[in-house]
Amino acid sequence: MFTAILTLVSAFALSGIAAYYSVVGLIAIFASAPIPIAIMGGSLEAAKLVVASWLYKNWDNAPKLLKYYFTTAVVILMIITSLGIFGYLSKAHLDQAATTGDASAKLEIIDEKIRIAKENIAVERKNLKQMDEGVDQVMARTNSETGADKATKLRRSQQTERQRSMANIEAEQKRVSALVEERIPLATEVRKVEAEVGPLKYVAELLYGKDDAESHFDNAVRFIIILLVVVFDPLAVLLVIAGNYSLRQERLNREPPVMF
Numbered sequence: 001m002f003t004a005i006l007t008l009v010s011a012f013a014l015s016g017i018a019a020y021y022s023v024v025g026l027i028a029i030f031a032s033a034p035i036p037i038a039i040m041g042g043s044l045e046a047a048k049l050v051v052a053s054w055l056y057k058n059w060d061n062a063p064k065l066l067k068y069y070f071t072t073a074v075v076i077l078m079i080i081t082s083l084g085i086f087g088y089l090s091k092a093h094l095d096q097a098a099t100t101g102d103a104s105a106k107l108e109i110i111d112e113k114i115r116i117a118k119e120n121i122a123v124e125r126k127n128l129k130q131m132d133e134g135v136d137q138v139m140a141r142t143n144s145e146t147g148a149d150k151a152t153k154l155r156r157s158q159q160t161e162r163q164r165s166m167a168n169i170e171a172e173q174k175r176v177s178a179l180v181e182e183r184i185p186l187a188t189e190v191r192k193v194e195a196e197v198g199p200l201k202y203v204a205e206l207l208y209g210k211d212d213a214e215s216h217f218d219n220a221v222r223f224i225i226i227l228l229v230v231v232f233d234p235l236a237v238l239l240v241i242a243g244n245y246s247l248r249q250e251r252l253n254r255e256p257p258v259m260f
Helices: 002-029 034-058 064-141 145-157 159-196 198-208 217-254
Strands: none
Touching: 002 034, 002 064, 002 217, 034 064, 034 217, 064 145, 064 159, 064 217, 145 159, 198 217
């Protein structure tokens, strides 16, 4: 009796979870009518278990037309449930991928801005260096006071350009600092999501090899989803049948033998 009850409890628990995933998945597919889809999906899930149980108990006595229709309906409902579960799990994966993609795209934009700012700093520093080299060349041509005066005049003439370059360097450095601070939470989010999908990457490497894992990542996820779908709802229905079988066997064992 305990085995039969445990089997039925497991069946209804698994079927309830499958029904929830299926209904949510169907709502994602038919997003414009969530409440009607939820009512329809829940009703069909409950009816599927009732029909499966009824078929097992009345298989030998049921009219052929009713029996075949019920069997077909149960199979079709199992397929619908499996499709709903597939939709739910696929949506969960796509949402996760979308989050990663958005964060990665923003991170790439910030990195590009940082790169441009650093290039601008390098250009301004090169300009300052060239001006310093110009002054040094004037000083190197002569050791007289006239040469020193020319170098001083040249440096004074460069003052405005130098101030502009220094101001640009300071502005770009501040910009880099602000971008780095903006980058930190995005980089943390990307690392967090990458850590969450890390096990899936190992599965992809197992299935397709380390070199091709990244390009076949979605295929690996799809393969795992299909495996879950194949065993999810069919197992729930078969557990209902197994529970009924166990109850029947328990009842037969308790009945006294017929005496002639």
